[in-house]
Amino acid sequence: MDKSSIPKSVRELNILIKINQDIISTLVFEDVLQAISNGMSELLNIETAAVYTLHNEHELLLGATTPPLPPGVPLEVRLASIDDHPHIKRAIQDRKYIVVDDTKTAKLSASEQSIVELRNLRSMLFLPFVLKGDVLGVLILGTCNEAREYSQHEVNLGQTIANHLAVAIQNAKLHQDIKDHRDNLEKLVHEKTQDLKTAIEELQAANDELYDKNEIIIDQNSELKDTLQHLKETQAQLLQSEKMASLGTLTAGVAHEINNPLNFIMGAYARLEKYFRNKPDPDFKESDILLESIKEGVERISNIVRSLNQFSRSSSAMDEECCINSILDNCLTILNNKIPSNISIEKRFNLNNFKVRGNAANLHHALLNILTNSIQAIDDEGIISITTTKDTMGSIASVVIQDTGRGIKNEDIEKVMEPFFTTKDPGMGTGLGLSIAYSIIKEHKGSIALTSDEGEGTHVHIKLPLILQTQQIKN
Ligand SMILES: Nc1ncnc2c1ncn2[C@@H]1O[C@H](COP(=O)(O)OP(=O)(O)OP(=O)(O)O)[C@@H](O)[C@H]1O
């Protein structure tokens, strides 16, 4: 459609709407002003436009111009004192437009004059823009080369655009504020995130260090526990061996003391026996029976003394040839008075000529502890059977001590060899018997194992290396 056929007012309205749309579609000052200048050139044949905003009470800031200012424009054009621009100052103070029809006849300040010359301006329209009662700045529209008059209608159109500009500037300012705020917030969040990251790293490092230290403490603690346990065991065993040593000295002394009077009795018996053999007394018929019982008694005492001597020999040497069968016999002799009549002993000894190298007193000690446990495990009637055998090669002796006592509970079987483990009432046992037996057998390069059924009885299996027959013959 031809522009001239559209009524003027409609065309103006369309241009105003377009300017408004252009203004609100951008937040860049130059673009806003370009939109105004484009629209105004159509509406009012305007050729240049400029926006000054109030920087503060005394200074003006040149927001933008169309066409743009050439490079190298002095700073005072961009940031000017309000007093150097009396027309702008008055428009702001009065909040009212000012029209300069012809710059050649108008009274202008030096600064205004230099701008007029810079832009070759002939007419100027100063339009203050106000938002919520505050003057934000002035929109200056102008023509170049030719002077012109502005009708009230044209001024109103210009003022309408200036008011739109106020809203656009406010929007841009708000937008800038929000952007600044957001940038600030982002910076803050970034800083805080960094701080937090550093704090977390520091915490992590401290945590790691603490963890390492904790590990070390746990290790040291368990080492300390082991050492303490070891110390306890050593102390207990030391105590036990000291006890055994003094018991040995005591029994050796007693055996020696018994041996002397025993020799007197043996001597006297031999004489008496000879006497009655040569001169039988028909009036003294029991003489044979009495002599026999003296002989029996004396033999028994000699056996006990011999066993005690074996048991009490205190030496740490490991080079004795020990006969397991004899050691077991000695132990039974020593324990004789502790074996009640309800317990029967079954011996199946098959190791007659076979020996173990080691310490006889210690082996007595170990087997005595095991036999004592079996005796103590039988409450009523029971059997303790002792079997010794060797393997086919003749290199390993096997000793099985089996009782029909009360047996060991399943949950205890793993613990019986631990020092101080006892099921006896407090004060009745040290719980060291089996642990000492274990160390002695181990010292002899042997092994010891327990199997048991609660209520049925217990088997103790001992294995010991034998001295090879060829070596025994050589010795
Ligand atoms: N032949 C067995 N029958 C049943 N329980 C046994 C037998 N041998 C050992 N035990 C169990 O093992 C525990 C530990 O035996 P160990 O000989 O080490 O100590 P103790 O006999 O309790 O005390 P101590 O030997 O100092 O008198 C015993 O208390 C007992 O419960």
Ligand SMILES: [Mg+2]
């Ligand atoms: Mg015991």
